[in-house]
Amino acid sequence: MKCEQAQSLMHAYVDQEINDLELKKLNEHLDSCESCTVEFEELKYMIQVMGEMDLKELPIGYEEELHQKLIVASNEAQFDQATHKKQSFFSSVVEKLSHFKMKRRYYAYAAVPTMMLVVFFASKGLLNLSKNEMAVSSDMNYLVEETTAAAMFEESQARDGGEYGVSIGTAAKGTENMLTLAPSSTPEFTDQSDYRDGRMIIQTANISLDVEKYDSVLENIRNTVMAAGGYVENESTSFKWYYSDTDNLKVGYLTIRVPAEGYASFVTAIKDLGLVTMESSNASDITKIYRDTAAEVENLKVTEERLREIMQQATEIADILAIENELTRIRGDISMYTKQIQDWEALVDMASITINLNEVKSLKPTVEPIDDSLFGKAKEGFIDTINALKRLMERTIVWIVAKSPILLIITILGLIARWVYFKKFNVRRKSNEK
Amino acid sequence: MESMLIEKSIQGDVASFEQLIVKYNRYVYNIAFRMMGNEEDAKDMSQEALIKAFKAIGQFKREANFSTWLYRITINVCKDEMRKRKEHVLSYDVENQDEGSMKENIKDESTNPILIYEQLELKETIETALNKLSEDSKAVVVLKDLLGYSYEEIGTILDIPVGTVRSRLNRSRSALKSILQVQLAEQ
Known part of the structure; x- marks a missing residue:
C-alpha cells in the first residue's frame, strides 16, 4: 500500500x-x-x-442587540408590504425605505443623525422630559428613528452627489425634515392633566396610647374618622386576660385612613385621647418615580397610536396579527403602569395612621398611704418572716413527699451499708480480743 | 413545538423566532467565530445570518432540518463577507501551497513538535492556523472536528456530496497540520 x-x-x-x-x-x-x-x-x-476546544460563550448583550435588529427587520418587512398595498401621505418616504437596502455600514452612519436628532430635541426643549424619560422607551421608537434617519441620510447623500462624509449641516437638515415627515416618532407630553402636579408624599404615622376607657375611645376615634371622610382599614381588640383576669382590661390596634389634608389635625386630636407612650411618623416622597412612570405611560400611548396607524394600512392577516401582538403587549404595559399610578394616588390622598390602644386602670399615678411607724415596720417584718417560714415548711413537706420514693431507697441502702459496716467492725473486734 | 414556532416566525413574529433560535444561537455564533477568526466579526456575522434567516424563513423547507438550514446560512454569510474582504485575507490553501518542501523541512527535525507542546498552547495555535485555511476548508474542519457533525450533515449544510466532504476534509486537515507544524517550528 x-x-x-x-x-x-x-x-x-x-x-x-x-x-x-x-x-x-x-x-x-x-x-x-x-x-x-x-x-x-x-x-x-x-x-x-x-x-476538546470549548464553544465560546455568546458576548454580553448579544441577544438584546439581535432583538433590536430583528424588530427592525420585521418592521421593514411590514413597511414593505404596507406600502405596496396603500398610498398614504408619507408613502414616498416609505417607498424610499423599501428600495433602500439597509447595509451594515449604514447603521454606523445612521447612528450619527440619530444622535443629532436626540441632541436637537433636547436643546430645543421639544421634549419636556427629564433625562430618564429621554431614553427611548420602546423598540418601535428605536425603529422609526433609526430607519428614518437612515433614509434621511440616503436622501441627503443623494443631494450631496453621493459623498460619504457626513457633515453636521446635512444631519441637521435631516432632523428638520424628520419633524415634518414623521412627527409621531417623538414622544411628546401633550396631555399632562391626567397626572398630578406638585409633590407626591405618602404619609404614615404610628401612635401608641394608654387609655382609661377603651371602648369609648375606640368609638370616639371611629366617629372622628368618619366625620373626616376617612375609614377604618383594620381593627383588632382583645382582653389582656393572660396576666390579669380581674379588671377586664383590653388592648388593641386600628389602622385608619384619613384624607391627607386633615392628617396633622387628626393626629393631634388622637393624641389628646390618652397618654402617648410612642409616636412615629414617616413621609416618603414619590414625586420622581411617579413622574417617571407617568412619562412611561405617555410614551407607550404614543407608540400605541403609531401602531394603530400602521394597523390601518395593513391588509395581510399576518401583518395584522403581528401588530395585534405588539399592541396587546403595549396595552398590557399601559394598564400595569396606570394601575401603579392610581395606587400611588390613593396612597397619597389618604394618609394611614396605626393606633395602638392599651387600656389601663388609671392614667393617674397611684399614691398609697405609707405606714412609717416603727411598730408598723416591725409588724410587716414579723409577718414577712412568719410567711417566709410558712412557705419554707410548705416547700419542705412538699419536697419530702414528692421525693419519698427516692428517699426511701436511699434510706434502705444506708441501713444496709451501716449493718455491713458494723458486722465487719464486730468481726475485727472479736479477732482483736482473741 | 419547533414547527409551530417556525409557522409563527413565517408570519413575522419576532418573539417566536427568538424562541426558535435560542438553542442554536451559540452554535451559530461559534461557527461564525471559527469562520471569521475574531469575536467582533463573529458577532456581526452571526447576527446578520440570524436576521437573514428570519427574513427568509418562508423559504425554509419543512423536510430539512432547521439547524442545518440555519448553519448553511451562517456559513454562506461568512463566506460572502470573507470574499468581500478577499484582498486582505491570505489563503494558505493546499492548492496554492508548496506542501512538499514544507513537509521536507519538518521531517528533518528529529523531534515531533506537536507532542511537545501543551494542549492549551496548541489550541491557540490551531485557532490561528484555522484562520489561514480557505473558507471552504475551514467550514468542513469546523463542522466536523470542532462541532462534531457527521459527513452527511455537513453535506447537507454545505450543499455538497458526501464524497466531496470526505476529500475536502482530508485535504483541509492535512493543510491545517502543515500550517500547524510550520507555526510550531517557528515558535
Missing part, C-alpha cells in the same frame, strides 16, 4: 468510518512505514485537541 492510500485511511480512522479490512491494511502499512506512523499520531492528536 502506498503512503497516499494510507493517509486517506487515517482520516477514515479518526472519523470512525473505517472497516476491519481497511484497518488491517492500515496497521500493516504503519508497521512498515515510520513517517506514516508519525503522521498518524499527529493527526489523531490534532483531532483530539480540536474536539
Whole structure:
C-alpha cells in the first residue's frame, strides 16, 4: 500500500468510518512505514485537541442587540408590504425605505443623525422630559428613528452627489425634515392633566396610647374618622386576660385612613385621647418615580397610536396579527403602569395612621398611704418572716413527699451499708480480743 | 413545538423566532467565530445570518432540518463577507501551497513538535492556523472536528456530496497540520 492510500485511511480512522479490512491494511502499512506512523499520531492528536476546544460563550448583550435588529427587520418587512398595498401621505418616504437596502455600514452612519436628532430635541426643549424619560422607551421608537434617519441620510447623500462624509449641516437638515415627515416618532407630553402636579408624599404615622376607657375611645376615634371622610382599614381588640383576669382590661390596634389634608389635625386630636407612650411618623416622597412612570405611560400611548396607524394600512392577516401582538403587549404595559399610578394616588390622598390602644386602670399615678411607724415596720417584718417560714415548711413537706420514693431507697441502702459496716467492725473486734 | 414556532416566525413574529433560535444561537455564533477568526466579526456575522434567516424563513423547507438550514446560512454569510474582504485575507490553501518542501523541512527535525507542546498552547495555535485555511476548508474542519457533525450533515449544510466532504476534509486537515507544524517550528 502506498503512503497516499494510507493517509486517506487515517482520516477514515479518526472519523470512525473505517472497516476491519481497511484497518488491517492500515496497521500493516504503519508497521512498515515510520513517517506514516508519525503522521498518524499527529493527526489523531490534532483531532483530539480540536474536539476538546470549548464553544465560546455568546458576548454580553448579544441577544438584546439581535432583538433590536430583528424588530427592525420585521418592521421593514411590514413597511414593505404596507406600502405596496396603500398610498398614504408619507408613502414616498416609505417607498424610499423599501428600495433602500439597509447595509451594515449604514447603521454606523445612521447612528450619527440619530444622535443629532436626540441632541436637537433636547436643546430645543421639544421634549419636556427629564433625562430618564429621554431614553427611548420602546423598540418601535428605536425603529422609526433609526430607519428614518437612515433614509434621511440616503436622501441627503443623494443631494450631496453621493459623498460619504457626513457633515453636521446635512444631519441637521435631516432632523428638520424628520419633524415634518414623521412627527409621531417623538414622544411628546401633550396631555399632562391626567397626572398630578406638585409633590407626591405618602404619609404614615404610628401612635401608641394608654387609655382609661377603651371602648369609648375606640368609638370616639371611629366617629372622628368618619366625620373626616376617612375609614377604618383594620381593627383588632382583645382582653389582656393572660396576666390579669380581674379588671377586664383590653388592648388593641386600628389602622385608619384619613384624607391627607386633615392628617396633622387628626393626629393631634388622637393624641389628646390618652397618654402617648410612642409616636412615629414617616413621609416618603414619590414625586420622581411617579413622574417617571407617568412619562412611561405617555410614551407607550404614543407608540400605541403609531401602531394603530400602521394597523390601518395593513391588509395581510399576518401583518395584522403581528401588530395585534405588539399592541396587546403595549396595552398590557399601559394598564400595569396606570394601575401603579392610581395606587400611588390613593396612597397619597389618604394618609394611614396605626393606633395602638392599651387600656389601663388609671392614667393617674397611684399614691398609697405609707405606714412609717416603727411598730408598723416591725409588724410587716414579723409577718414577712412568719410567711417566709410558712412557705419554707410548705416547700419542705412538699419536697419530702414528692421525693419519698427516692428517699426511701436511699434510706434502705444506708441501713444496709451501716449493718455491713458494723458486722465487719464486730468481726475485727472479736479477732482483736482473741 | 419547533414547527409551530417556525409557522409563527413565517408570519413575522419576532418573539417566536427568538424562541426558535435560542438553542442554536451559540452554535451559530461559534461557527461564525471559527469562520471569521475574531469575536467582533463573529458577532456581526452571526447576527446578520440570524436576521437573514428570519427574513427568509418562508423559504425554509419543512423536510430539512432547521439547524442545518440555519448553519448553511451562517456559513454562506461568512463566506460572502470573507470574499468581500478577499484582498486582505491570505489563503494558505493546499492548492496554492508548496506542501512538499514544507513537509521536507519538518521531517528533518528529529523531534515531533506537536507532542511537545501543551494542549492549551496548541489550541491557540490551531485557532490561528484555522484562520489561514480557505473558507471552504475551514467550514468542513469546523463542522466536523470542532462541532462534531457527521459527513452527511455537513453535506447537507454545505450543499455538497458526501464524497466531496470526505476529500475536502482530508485535504483541509492535512493543510491545517502543515500550517500547524510550520507555526510550531517557528515558535
